Amino acid sequence: MLVGGIDVGTQSVKVLIYDSSEKEIKALVSSPLELISYSDGTREQKAEWYIDAIKSCFDRVDGKLKREIKALGVSGQQHGLVPISSDGEVLWNVKLWCDTSTLDECKEIEEKAGGRENVIKMAGNPILPGYTASKILFLKNKHPEVYDKTAHMLLIHDYINYFLTGKVIMERGDASGTALMDIRTGEWCEDLVSLISPTLLSKLPPILQSPSIIGEVKSDVSAMLGISEGTAVVSGGGDNMMSAIGTGALRDGEITISLGTSGTLFASSSTPLIDEKCRLASFSSSHSTYLPLLCTMNCTVAEEVLRKEMGVDVKEFVALASKAPLGSEGLVLLPFFNGERIPDYPNGEAVLGGMNMTNVKKENIARSALEGVSFEFLLGLEAFKELSFIPKRASLTGGGSKSEFWRQMISDITGLEIRCPLVEEAAAFGAALEALAVAEGRSVVETAEEHLVFDEEKKAYPNMENHEKYKVCYEKWKKYSSVMAPIFS
Secondary structure (H helix, E strand, O other): OEEEEEEEOOOEEEEEEEEOOOOEEEEEEEEEOOOEEOOOOOEEEOHHHHHHHHHHHHHOOOHHHHHOEEEEEEEEOOOOEEEEOOOOOEOOOEEOOOOOOOHHHHHHHHHHOOOHHHHHHHHOOOOOOOOHHHHHHHHHHHOHHHHHHOOEEEEHHHHHHHHHHOOOOEEHHHHHOOOOEEOOOOEEOHHHHHHHOOOOHHHOOOEEOOOOEEEEOOHHHHHHHOOOOOOEEEEEEEHHHHHHHHHOOOOOOEEEEEEOOOEEEEEOEOOOOOOOOOOOEEEEOOOOOEEEEEEEOOOHHHHHHHHHHHOOOHHHHHHHHHHOOOOHHHOEEEOOEOEEOOOOEOOOOOEEEOOOOOOOOHHHHHHHHHHHHHHHHHHHHHHHHHOOOOOOEEEEEOHHHHOHHHHHHHHHHHOOOEEOEOOOOHHHHHHHHHHHHHHHOOOHHHHHHHHOOEOHHHOEOOOHHHHHHHHHHHHHHHHHHHHOHHHHO
16 A cells, blocks of 8 residues: 655755555655744744645655545644634634744743743643743734634644645644643633633644544545545644654653754653753643653754864764764753753853863864753653653764764663664654554554664664763753843743
8 A cells, every 4th residue: 555644844845655465655855945034033934835845845756656645644844833714714824833922922821821830730731832822822813814714723744734635633642742732631621712712723733543534535635745635634643643653652661852943752651741940841632642852942953054064064063073082071062052942041142161271173173062961851851750661772964863973872871772774854754654553554653663674783772981070061051051040031
């Protein structure tokens, strides 16, 4: 059976076609996306860019292959708000996960709720700038005419599902990332929703509790993309939920670390993990489990900014880092180039500390960037352990996972065995595997485990001597980070 996965990321859209009989990727194409950025923290895209990019991808896939696709699954970057009218018109730019311009709206919601502690009691998550709740209030406060005209508040992957099928639905995994769903019940927290507006509940889609076919590809979309009319469209989910499927984070103790534009660390848990210290997001998975998650807003961003200034490419940057000793001779980089979610520093900026007369070298700066990004993942591991969740091993994905040096560094820092899926596009592959499972009437977990293959050559095992040294470096990194809290919070 041929199944397809569409992944709408921050930097690009990807389309993957998988042959389940041959266990082979038949096509993988991508199309880049632009980003609208302003100094106030605004990070937006236009919804039509996603449709154009999807069409561009399908245009480059063999026609016969496209027509044989039996089911499609969609993955989308989490949290992005797509407000549409009753006739499907997109009414505003898509405010993204990395948008930090809604800090005032976050404060307003939490104050109305009686403080952050009460918000967590109500729904399981705080109201952070990256989540969808504050974006909705932004629309209501700053553009009330747009809010009033909005019939459906969709997330990005919901919008693509709507484009494909005309159906309005939201599944529990992505819905949990709005901060408006009660993580314990899987339903909208009406008391919290009403604090934003008494009319908001009517604008939120029904929540789907388990993966299912939500509709079929419409005739006009079929003609546009070259896929068969009536192709089944499965519910799909947020990119992290689909990446969990595509990387094997499906049973208790399995962790995934994604080294992309953002950095994420998430795990499969049979029970909801609610972190009152707000280091972990208490998300649901797209199926019947939960997906506690740490998200940093700066991962490969740090390397990209610094290597451009140094005039080197990715390989040269990593080569520089590999020449520096563990700990970068005392240099400490706080990689908060884009603000930060965890630590909760919406006004965060990057800081290079620990400089002295001898250690300011390109090699040390490069290594301190990779170490600084990696130390943020330890914030998540600390939270997991405090909540009695014991990690077994970690799957690594994202662009940064291609670096052997960085893979070994993360293994040494975390003290975990590292494995890498053979299919690198985890979100698109996860969406395709969910589509396959639903189309065949099988368990998502069993289907994924049957089709996932890990690259033996990319496995990494921790050097425990280095692990102990990194513990000392991490404590120093945390001190620098805490000192900046009054400025960045």
